[in-house]
């Protein structure tokens with residue numbers, strides 16, 4: 001099959017469009033003919049080798065996969081060849097205390113399809129366990145289906161499970177133009193909160209408003225802290241949804257409301273930041289980190305997508321062989337929503 005692989009860590013130039021062996025399925029697995037695969041920052045981290053986790057090389061990235069079932073293993077019963085499917089990206093043992101209590105991301109054997117150790121969807125075919133396969137909501141394109149799993153699952157876990165977002169909350173969504181940011185706006189609105197979107201351009205803020213954001217802050221030409229205080233009438237934000245880290249993170253703690261919850265993931269602009277602990281205890285605030293989300297929540301997300309209350313946001317599609325150009329666009333943050341490879 002054709003695939004985009006890297007044989008060494010490095011910049012986008014290490015990505016090679018080339019022939020790779022077809023995956024061989026185990027009895028409990030299905031072979032999926034990939035039709036669309038969305039990019040994630042995880043792909044960049046793996047390619048750069050920054051994780052302190054050894055990725056077997058050559059490696060095929062790609063965690064958000066939609067396609068058709070091409071073949072099934074001998075004990076697979078629930079799916080049939082030809083079915084349009086989307087892949088639930090988390091793989092875990094299914095037997096430990098974490099898996100059985102809905103906290104599968106804490107499982108010792110938790111892996112992400114296309115993540116550090118398992119080949120993913122920058123390819124014509126990928127193999128995944130049967131239990132990781134979900135039907136695509138009716139009427140949704142392959143590109144749309146590839147655009148939701150990882151970001152919506154991550155954003156749902158952070159806002160719903162960790163921050164317990166609710167109707168009276170004012171939610172500040174940082175990096176509102178990213179995949180996870182555009183998901184967070186919609187999820188916060190679904191739960192009735194008021195959303196303040198923050199992004200680096202007016203064009204992105206217009207798109208954020210079209211997704212339901214009530215207010216916008218352009219953090220390039222506006223003072224983020226002053227604007228949050230103004231828009232919340234000095235109260236501060238009840239929930240801050242943050243995935244940039246670094247210097248931005250430090251600015252955010254003083255704009256938490258009393259009882260505020262800051263939820264973070266990604267740290268795409270830096271993983272070290274100072275915390276003024278006085279703000280935390282004086283405001284009885286919380287800082288929480290999220291990593292992916294329970295498999296069960298993806299089923300709930302699919303329901304909302306089928307109803308149309310949540311929508312995948314596709315910025316642009318690229319052919320598979322242009323995966324390097326797509327990754328460059330992601331690093332430059334020149335996007336609103338998801339970048340998707342079509343195969």
Ligand code: ZN
Nearest residue numbers: 093096099107
């Ligand atoms: Zn487990």
